[in-house]
Amino acid sequence: MKKFEMMALAALAAFTAAAMPSETELEKANKDVQTALKTHIAAWQKGDIGNDDLAVLMLRNADKFKDEARRYACLQAAFAAAARADDAALAAKALERICAEIKHFWVPMEEKVIDKALAKVEKGKADKFRAKLDLERAKIVIMSKSVKDSDARVIAKMRRIMIPSASIKPPATLADAVEFLRRASVDHDAPGAKSKGVNFLLSLDRHASGAPAMPRLAANNIRLFDMLKLVVDVVGYDFKVASGIVVIFKKEDAPTSPSIGKMKQIMLPSISFKPPATLADAVDLLGRMSVEHDPAAKGKGVSFRLNVPKGEKPPAMPVINARNLKLYDAIDLCCKVTGYDFREKGEVVEIFRKK
Numbered sequence: 001m002k003k004f005e006m007m008a009l010a011a012l013a014a015f016t017a018a019a020m021p022s023e024t025e026l027e028k029a030n031k032d033v034q035t036a037l038k039t040h041i042a043a044w045q046k047g048d049i050g051n052d053d054l055a056v057l058m059l060r061n062a063d064k065f066k067d068e069a070r071r072y073a074c075l076q077a078a079f080a081a082a083a084r085a086d087d088a089a090l091a092a093k094a095l096e097r098i099c100a101e102i103k104h105f106w107v108p109m110e111e112k113v114i115d116k117a118l119a120k121v122e123k124g125k126a127d128k129f130r131a132k133l134d135l136e137r138a139k140i141v142i143m144s145k146s147v148k149d150s151d152a153r154v155i156a157k158m159r160r161i162m163i164p165s166a167s168i169k170p171p172a173t174l175a176d177a178v179e180f181l182r183r184a185s186v187d188h189d190a191p192g193a194k195s196k197g198v199n200f201l202l203s204l205d206r207h208a209s210g211a212p213a214m215p216r217l218a219a220n221n222i223r224l225f226d227m228l229k230l231v232v233d234v235v236g237y238d239f240k241v242a243s244g245i246v247v248i249f250k251k252e253d254a255p256t257s258p259s260i261g262k263m264k265q266i267m268l269p270s271i272s273f274k275p276p277a278t279l280a281d282a283v284d285l286l287g288r289m290s291v292e293h294d295p296a297a298k299g300k301g302v303s304f305r306l307n308v309p310k311g312e313k314p315p316a317m318p319v320i321n322a323r324n325l326k327l328y329d330a331i332d333l334c335c336k337v338t339g340y341d342f343r344e345k346g347e348v349v350e351i352f353r354k355k
Helices: 003-019 023-028 031-046 051-062 068-084 088-101 107-117 123-141 149-160 174-187 224-233 258-265 279-292 327-336
Strands: 162-168 200-203 217-223 237-242 245-250 267-273 303-307 320-326 340-345 348-353
Touching: 031 051, 051 068, 051 088, 068 088, 068 107, 088 107, 088 123, 123 149, 149 217, 149 224, 149 237, 149 245, 162 174, 162 224, 174 200, 174 224, 217 224, 224 237, 224 327, 258 320, 258 327, 258 340, 258 348, 267 279, 267 327, 279 303, 279 327, 320 327, 327 340, 327 348
Parallel strands: 200 245, 303 348
Antiparallel strands: 162 217, 217 320, 237 245, 267 320, 340 348
């Protein structure tokens, strides 16, 4: 191996060691995973496999750790290796996994993980990698393979901006909510940002007499991106980013299955959750409320089943207060803020963690 390659490998080994699962952690893990990881790390340290290969292997083995700390360390190592390999797509996959799976992982922690991985990279190269990382993460978030750089930057900005406290209540309309988000995007944008905030364009349903009324929504320490999703979802709207502008528009109605259709018919006067309530508590309450507010003469409500991965606990609920919303929107809201999703399975609505 050439001398400069050996030097680079040694530097990477020293840097990534902190992100690798410790020897003690490996010994406590499943023996098969322990053996596999030790083999992979040894091969990487010898230079037999590259950083991209190590990242893929770490991503593959992270799921096998039952303990969140070990899984986090494994995913951190995957991100660090992918960053050093300048593989933004692989790094984005690792970072999104961390964001989705690790509890209490907020924007400042994301920045620390990124900064640490790029600590020994020249500023010019680091900036280019960050731009590519934003693009690849945007593709994952909006599930699109073709995203313009300008639009990816807007999505990335919305995911970095944290709103300390968001509160929307009647008689506010969707137009008022969008204006609140626009002001929040300016007020909480990064200091020294070249262009402050995010530009929004509200395209109202041509058949409507005005902007739809908003139910009561409240959240603390929420990303601008997530708050926007909550706002548009509860009134049947959606959004896309085009030419650097966030366009908000009316969703087209799609045919629904029986349980999902019933969820859209049942109106709840109010819901309220706060720590230490968990998603299991929220699902239990919404199941009981579905029976109580079922408009059918002998309504049985909707049956829910929460599937939490083996060895894990139901995620904690943030502070949520909402009034006059459909059961469908209530479940959708609870799932979005905890990284879960739902689907109809037979006569039951199954709630499961996103992968």
